[in-house]
Amino acid sequence: MSELHRFGTADELADAAARALVARIVELQAGGRVGQLCLTGGRIANRVYARLGRLVEGSPLDPGRLELWWGDERFVPTDDPERNAGQTLALLAGQFPLDPARTHPMPSADGVADNAASAATYAKELGDTRFDVCLLGLGEDGHVASIFPDHPSFEPSTHTVIGVNDAPKLPGTRISVTMETIRNSSEVWFLVSGPEKAAALAGAMAGDPTLPAGVARGRDKTVWFADVAAASRLDIYDCAF
Numbered sequence: 001m002s003e004l005h006r007f008g009t010a011d012e013l014a015d016a017a018a019r020a021l022v023a024r025i026v027e028l029q030a031g032g033r034v035g036q037l038c039l040t041g042g043r044i045a046n047r048v049y050a051r052l053g054r055l056v057e058g059s060p061l062d063p064g065r066l067e068l069w070w071g072d073e074r075f076v077p078t079d080d081p082e083r084n085a086g087q088t089l090a091l092l093a094g095q096f097p098l099d100p101a102r103t104h105p106m107p108s109a110d111g112v113a114d115n116a117a118s119a120a121t122y123a124k125e126l127g128d129t130r131f132d133v134c135l136l137g138l139g140e141d142g143h144v145a146s147i148f149p150d151h152p153s154f155e156p157s158t159h160t161v162i163g164v165n166d167a168p169k170l171p172g173t174r175i176s177v178t179m180e181t182i183r184n185s186s187e188v189w190f191l192v193s194g195p196e197k198a199a200a201l202a203g204a205m206a207g208d209p210t211l212p213a214g215v216a217r218g219r220d221k222t223v224w225f226a227d228v229a230a231a232s233r234l235d236i237y238d239c240a241f
């Protein structure tokens, strides 16, 4: 099942996605679950994270029963501003208390050179966790997480997490969940903003198999949050719903 939600602006998209995320986590928790949420990096995702705190306050969401994972990471030192987890946690910290035992940033490159070994460590930590919601941004080239078209990161894998080298989006050394892990998620939510994403979004929604975004789908649901600039090339009837 798929849903497309279009918004006039990036801020409206971020507000709606943050609201929907809180609602979904509350729903999971009401069913006795710990919500398993996989986060992505990127500008529109950070706008969503910046909004979560205000929404969580006064909601029935229990931050202690929320487990945070990352879908990808730039393999840089912990204090490098490029780190996705650093950006996310700076936005979430102080907004609501996260359980450190349930907050799983990917390994940083502090004193370590081998991103594949770090990916294997994260895979062990992840175990057989299935994400309830896997958030994904969308690259202009159709990449999601750090899985890039026409790149080894997009090849079929028996792993859940891999090291990514020579990524076309800098920094080039990364860690990423694999497409298999993304597709094992219950729901995949895309966050897509800006005219420069219009072609990639059209290809992704048409199910273009050469694009990681064309095959990144949830087992139960795929939700697209797009602003009208990103959705400008969508002919709703071409969508591979």
Ligand SMILES: O=C(O)[C@H](O)[C@@H](O)[C@H](O)[C@H](O)COP(=O)(O)O
Pocket: 040, 041, 042, 043, 044, 045, 072, 073, 074, 084, 136, 137, 138, 139, 143, 144, 145, 146, 169
């Ligand atoms: O590490 C990363 O760079 C992200 O995980 C990446 O997959 C991002 O989500 C997309 O490139 C979209 O980024 P924007 O939303 O900033 O365009």
